[in-house]
Every structure is written in structure tokens, then in C-alpha cells.
Amino acid sequence: MYETTYHRPSSVDEAAALFSKGSDSKYLAGGHTLLPVMKQRLASPSDVIDLGRIKELVGIDVSGDALTIKAATTYFDILQSAEAKKTIPAIVHLTSVLGDPQVRYRGTIGGSVANNDPAADFPAAVLALGATIKTNKRTIAGDGFFKGLFSTALEDGEIITAISFPIPAKAGYSKMRHPASRFALTGVFVAQTKAGEVRVAATGASQNGVMRVPVIEAALKANWSAGALDNVTIPTDGLLADIHGSSAYRANLIKVMAQRAVAAAG
Template sequence: MYSVNYHRAASVEDAARLLGSGEAKLLSGGMTLIPAMKTRLAAPSDLVDISRIDALKGVTISGDTVTIGAATTHYEVANDAGLKKACPALAHLASLIGDPAVRHKGTIGGSVANNDPAADYPAALLALGATIETNKRRIAADDFFTGLFETALEDGEIITSISFTAPARAAYEKFRNPASRYAIVGVFVARGKDGAVRAAVTGAGGDGVFRSAEIESALAGNFDAAAVNGVTIPADALMTDIHASAEYRAHLVAVMAKRAVAAASA
């Protein structure tokens, strides 16, 4: 490691001010940033710790609207009683992230801001039609994720919360790497109370998380696992790496989607 200035922000406003210090980076759970610093892939001059800002923590349910503070840990998302009733699929998703050490330290805001192409939350936010709120504006999930490790966040912008309308039915299934537990393919499906269906895929896209028009079209008139039978996912925009080929990932997208719909309907 190397010399770095550490700041513990007292508020979101304080954090925004501190971000103006040299090449400063936000620190929440640090699940990606700290390893990157240790391997010299990242070299910020300052770390601005936002993990202890109370205003960024917790899950709030108001009617059908769910709001999750950006500094809420995966463990807290997975075990919140209100969320388990409003959207059990998201609580289940959080329980699948990493291992206990990661779940107790990593945060939903940090994961969303990092936008790892194999992360779980981006698929959930896309499928749920969520809104990402920052200290400056509100951004629809459809506009937020812009590419591999890329988002619509601007310099000095801090995610403060994520909100969405609780779906009528939803579920998430992933085929995970047995070592990292990242998704080789993960599919989150959601059926809104208005009947609209959204399905998002993580781990497979060559440009990161994406919505699957093929799955959404198949489920639009019949939200049943059998409706996914025969659905073909194009492989040309999917990634090939040491874990799976694009063609295998295309097959897995359909398989995980069918499992997710079955789970949502159970």
C-alpha cells in the first residue's frame, strides 16, 4: 500500500466537500476499492468513508414504495423483515452475495456504483424499474447502468438511496462461480402489480447488465415457467471468458429465467 489520507464523513454534504480533495474516492464497504488499492490498480490520494452516515442506512417501506439507504449492508438487506414481505426476491438475492464477511461489510450503494458486470444488484434494479437517488438528482435504473463498470454518476455525485415499487411477483436465480460466487449468469424477473413484466440479466452481457426482450416478450401474456420453453437468447452480444462461452451463457439465461419464474410463482 502507499500513503493515503483517510476522512470519516459526518454527513452526505461533508462527504461531497471532501471529495474535492485531490484524487479522492468514496469508501463504503471497500470490497472492490481496497483490493484494487493493494494491487495498485487504484491510487486515490484520499479516502472518504461514508459507512457511518446514519442517513444512508436502513430499509424503509411506505405503502408500496421500498427505499434502501446506500450504506445498508448486504446482510441487512437480506435480513430486513419488512423487505422480506415487500420484495422477498431482493432479500434472497442479497443472501447469495459473496460470503458472510462480504455480506456484513459490503453495501448496496457501493455495489451499484461499481457496476461489476457479474454483480447481482444491477439485475434487480433494472428488473424492478428502480430509481437511484444521489445527492444531486434521481436516475432511473434504465439510464444508470451504461457499460462495464460504467454508470451515469458524475464527479462528486454520491448515491444516497435506491427506491422501487414492490412487485406483485419477483425472483432471482443465478448460476454462480463456485469460488467467487459472482454470477456467471443471473436473471431477475419481476411482474408489477399492473401486469408489466421486466427481466434483467447479469454476468453474461458483453456490455454489462441488460434487459432481455426475448424473456419479457415470452412472459408478457403468460407469467409461467412454461412460457420460457423454446425462447432463444442471441449469443452475439454475450461474453466469452474462462468460465463460459457466449453460447453457453445464452443457454443459461433461458434456464435461469425459467427457474426464476417458477420461484416467483411458487
């Protein structure tokens, strides 16, 4: 790891001010992506600004029709949350199959969403549930947030403060975990909103990161059941192909994971 300067601000405003002072600053949340990348010398930020201890960024609450999880809330805290279990159990399930116990103590929802790894789990929940991303500057609709691999609508220095998930009528998540990395070889989040809209998002499958899956949405809109997807064919265009699986394999996984997610959603 190259030399860097570590900062631990106690407020979002202080963090943003520190960020703009550094020549090449990076925010650190759980650190389980940034630190490995720094160790490989693929990133060499002048300043590392730790958001993990900012109290105003931690917490989970339910108000009206939304579950709001503040950005530096850890996966462990989400797993413990009675509010999350009661309102959107699919999010708790997604969190339980993410990483391993030690990673879940450190990793944060905001870090996952800001990083937008093409095989990360939370981007699928954000997209399928039509969540809203709140930052220190504005509110961004989940539909316009993800911009391809490791790229988002966030501006330089902008900090996610919370993610607000509308509570759905039904939701489920299923993923095929890569056995070593535990990232999604393909994961599918299905949701039926209270207004009756069906939204489905797949992670780990596309060359362009998390994506909606219109053919599955249409089939589930007509008939919300796993069996409704039996004859659906997922186009392989733009899907990932690597040593772990071909694009045809991933296309099939999207269907199978969607069926399992629907079965889990009930």
C-alpha cells in the same frame, strides 16, 4: 497499496466537500471492491472518503408502493429486514446468494450499484424492478443509470443516498454462482409489475454489463410460466465468452436462470 489519506465524514454534505478537496478522491462504502483494487495498485486515490459510518445513509423503509433501501445499508442488514422480506422477498434471496457471510457484513447496496461490476447482483434487481436511484443531487431512473462496464450515470463526486424499488406483483432471482468468486456467471431477475409489465434483467452475461432481455420479457408477458421459455432462443451477440463459459453457454444460462427465477416468483 500506495499511500492515501483516509477520511470518515459524518454527513453526506461533509463527504461531498471532502471529495472535491482531494486531487483524486474515491468514496469507500463496504470497501470489498475498492480495497482489493488498491492493494493491486490498480487504483491509487489521493483521498479515501468512508461513507460507511454516515447514519443518514443507513436504513430500510416501506412507504406507499416502494421499498427504499438507503445506500450504506449492508447486505447483512437487508437479510435481517422484516420490511424487505415482506415486500420484495426476491431482493432478500438475491442478497443471501451474494458473496459470503463476512462479505455480507461489510458490503453495501449503494456500493454495488455505484460500482456496476458486470457480474454484480444488485444491478439486475434495479433494472428489472425499475428502481429509482436517489443521489445527493438528483433522482435517476434505473433504466438510464447503467452505462456499461463499471460505468454509471453518476457524475464525479455524486453520492447515491438511497435506492427505491417499486413493490412488484411478482419477482424472482436465480443465479449460477461462480464457485470461487461467488459472482454471477449469469443471474436473472424477473419481475411482473403491479401494472402488469414484465421486466427481465440479466447480469454476468453481457459484454456490456447488466441488460434487459426482451425475448424473455415478450414470452413471459404472453404466458408467465417457466414452460413459456422452453422454446425461446437467446441471441449470443454481445454475450461474454471467457474461460468460465462460451457465449452460447451463457445464452442458455440466461434461459435456464430465467425459468428458475419465474418458478421462484410463483
